[in-house]
Amino acid sequence: MTKRGSASHSAWLMFMYPRLQLARELLAKDGAIFISIDDNECHNLKLLCDDIFGEENFIAEFPRITKRGGKSSDIVAKNHDYLLMYTKTNSPKLYAIEHNDTAFKYQDEFFEERGYYKLNQTLDYDSLQYSSSLDYPLEIDGEVFYPGQSEEAYNERQSGNHDTADWAWRWSKEKFKFGYENGFVVVKTGRNGKRIYTKTYQKATIEDGDTGYYVDYSDRTKSLSTLETTENPYSNDNATKDVAKTIGKKIFDHTKPLELMTLIGRLCTRNDDIILDFFSGSAATAEAIMKLNCEDSENHRKYILIQLPEECKEGSSAYKAGYRTICDIGMDRIIKSKKLYNQEFPTSTADLGFKHYTLAEVSQTTLDKIEKFDNSGFITDTTVYDEFGIETVLTTWLIHDNYGFVNNCEMVDLAGYTAYWCENHLYLINPGLTEEAIKSLVEKYNIEGAFNPQNIVLFGYSFNYVEMENLKTNVKILRDSEKNLKINLDIRY
Known part of the structure; x- marks a missing residue:
């Protein structure tokens, strides 16, 4: 125990290590794991995950706000814990997060086709570096615009006086022409006069196959900031x-x-x-x-x-x-x-x-019966059937046969005996398979065209030797009949 009265760090690591190893085995190759942790063990968890998932598969550590007031000490209020994110491989399947639509509040003549639009940055928003090819005057409805809103500064730059801090347009002349003609540019008047803005619509993607220029709504997505969770x-x-x-x-x-x-x-x-x-x-x-x-x-x-x-x-x-x-x-x-x-x-x-x-644990008696099971007699021992129950056996087999947890399995009445049918499999689990039930099964195959499961699966513990032989004989008759049915008899234990 630590001085805080909690388990020691080494005890916690021993608790977590096998669980995280198992978690990694369960992950899909392109999967990711998120682990919520407070600052008591966050540093140890990071080392543990580096060992199990690999340092190269560490994606991010998100600080998460817990309570605005925080857990107060004398000096510092603790307001956050952490969310660690790792992947199984270096090629995870991740998706960009969409911005919310609150900024999409404007309508124009393209509304029915494109939905609402939002304003992006001005067309002359500060460039990363100066480029003379992006430094040119624009004329819109008879009015001339210059990068940085200054004709004087523009003329000075054209004379050769410029540096990387100077303004330039974000689009080339060709792309501006394309964007303007397709409605992705608008002039708005603000505190600093008229400015050229670019627009992003909710659902419009416009592309010019001849020039290769396009304007779309890809900027509705964003890289997820690690500060998002604060x-x-x-x-x-x-x-x-x-x-x-x-x-x-x-x-x-x-x-x-x-x-x-x-x-x-x-x-x-x-x-x-x-x-x-x-x-x-x-x-x-x-x-x-x-x-x-x-x-x-x-x-x-x-x-x-x-x-x-x-x-x-x-x-x-x-x-x-x-x-x-x-x-x-x-x-x-x-x-x-x-x-x-x-x-x-x-x-x-x-x-x-x-x-x-x-x-649930299986009883030792049932485990012994499974190990020493013998169905060669004439009396059925339902101990194993009683222990597991119909739902357990049926669900296990449906999963095994790739039908999943959600499927179209239905009950079939065979002269009072209940079987379970799912597409290509008929499951016989309940004990008490009478001769009348087997005759009903044969008749169903012969008369009902839609009923043609090619696999009859038996829960071997529920049937004695006589029932097994009777069923095998009738399945052989079906195979040899004029319909030439291809039926596989699968006995499972």
């Missing part, structure tokens, strides 16, 4: 407000702000990407992904949240509200967030559902 929307105060909208106040402490999680989602994810949060807490990550999917109908991000079943303390606000574990809080937040976003985005087709899975 703004108030990323503070814990706003995180508290976020969670209050769904599960209520004082139910969960130390949740992450929604703005932070959506920022990470925009930076790193697009269609079908998977976001893994293995310290899920109140499920802020889930809500952020749901919000992003509703805002952007073309992308369908997926999330996996992991949380230990940590119990809520008796007498706590969460316990009084009916929650017994942190998992309960997270699930309820997802459910209530779904209702919230269904109202906010009524036309969205985003899938806001989720499935809940529990990791």
Whole structure:
């Protein structure tokens, strides 16, 4: 223990090291990891991540505002913690962040086609270096403009007196002509007189194939500043407000702000990407992904949240509200967030559902039965079936056969016996496969043209020798019939 009463630095490193190693293995080749940390272990975490992910894969350390008031000491108030970002390789899949649209507030004759526009810098905004090719007078509606608004200074430069601090246009004559003719230039009157501004539209991209000149809206995106997260929307105060909208106040402490999680989602994810949060807490990550999917109908991000079943303390606000574990809080937040976003985005087709899975130890008795299993008898031993249950086995196989967690699996009634059909696979998991059920299966293959799964998968523990042989015989009959069905019988244990 340290003098502060917390675990020693070495104990914390031993706790984190294997988890981060596993995290790296789980990352996609173009994936990224974000780790939130305060200043107690930030320096150690940086060294740890350099070792596991490689110094060359360090992207940034974002300081994040926690509370404007801060945790006050006698002299210094601590107002921020950190967010470390690493990637698995040096070729990550990252996306530029769009500016918000608040600056896009002007309309012109191109509004229906291009939307609102915003003003960029003046055309003679200070150049990095002087170029005589960009130092020329412009005439617009009979009025002549000079870089830096000074004809006198322009004439002096033309006589050979200039340096790198002198003004010049940002565009060449040809590009100005192109931009002006296509409506990307406007003259505005301000405190310093008339100035030439360039315009950026919300959705216009104009290109001249002959000259190669183009003006587009690429500057709506920006490199993400590491100071972005020092703004108030990323503070814990706003995180508290976020969670209050769904599960209520004082139910969960130390949740992450929604703005932070959506920022990470925009930076790193697009269609079908998977976001893994293995310290899920109140499920802020889930809500952020749901919000992003509703805002952007073309992308369908997926999330996996992991949380230990940590119990809520008796007498706590969460316990009084009916929650017994942190998992309960997270699930309820997802459910209530779904209702919230269904109202906010009524036309969205985003899938806001989720499935809940529990990791559980298998009993030693069942493990022994699996190791010594023998189905050569006439009596079915359902011990293994009872231990795992239908949902566990079926979900495992659907994932194994590349149907994923979301699929079109449906139940099939075979003379009272329930089978499960998903595209090219028919799963027989339940015990009690009667002769009538097998006859019903054969009849279904022969009569229903749409029913033609080429793989019949059996949970071997649920069937005895007689049932297995009866099924094998009838499958062989189907193969040898006039329909010449190609059916594979797959027995899994």
